[in-house]
Each structure stands twice: as C-alpha cells, then as structure tokens.
Amino acid sequence: MGSPTDINQAIIETLYCEALVLADEVRSAFDLMPKRAGDEDFVRIALSVEGLRTTTRMMHVLAWLLNHRAYFSGELSEFQLRRHGLLPPDRPSDPEQLALLEPETCALIADTEAFHGRISRLDAAWRDRFVVRPDAVHRLRERLGREFGGG
8 A cells, every 4th residue: 555655657647748848848948049129139138148047947847757757667676766766956946137038938837847846846755665663662772771871
C-alpha cells in the first residue's frame, strides 16, 4: 500500500504533459520580444534575464520529470534516480526586472515558479522516504542514556 508521498507513473506523465505545455508557452513568450518605446534597452535586458531564469527553471523541472519517466520505464534504478534525479533549487525572479515586463509575461513566470514549487515539494516528500530515522525505542534509549549518564 502506498503513502501520499508516493510518486507513480500516472502522476509523472500528467506532470510531464503539463510541463511540456508550460515550457512551450515560455518558449513562445521569450521568443517574441515585444517592442516598447522609451525603456527598450532595460526591457530587453529584463526579458533576457527573466527569460533565462524561466527557461532554466523549466529545463530543471523537465529533467527531473524525464529522470522519473526513465525510472518508471526501467532505464534507471531507484539508486540512480535518488543520486542523479535531484531537482535544483529555484532562483526566484527579480521584482525590479518583473516591473519592466508585460503583465502576461509576469503571470507566465509566476506559473513556472509555482510549478517548480509543486515539483520541489513532491521531490522533497519522495526523498523523505529514504531518510533513515531511529525508531521511538531507540530515541528513548538515547535520551535515557543522556539523562542517566549511561551512554
């Protein structure tokens, strides 16, 4: 019987499809650099910086999902997945850069941050299964040992 933190193939496939759609939206948004009068250079810089952060975020998520897909298809062992399938931490967007971008672009960036957050929580819950914790009796024995100087 599985626990709520179990990741199964159906969950991974659903998230993978969602990630592909989001990644395509990101590609489209940052391929088409809108022209704005005035602060055009600053807008281009903001688009470049946030575009790089956003595409990197999505590539990390896609790599994580692809590793899990490889595990479920038998191409990776659980050991390999645990060792090489860690999701890198996110680098949040810069509010000053976001202020220069169109609201639709900012919303898309926020969607990618939220998606990365979902995957990050899923990864943390999955990895938590592998943390070795002493059972209650062992912890009690350690505490008694410290209290009574027995070891």
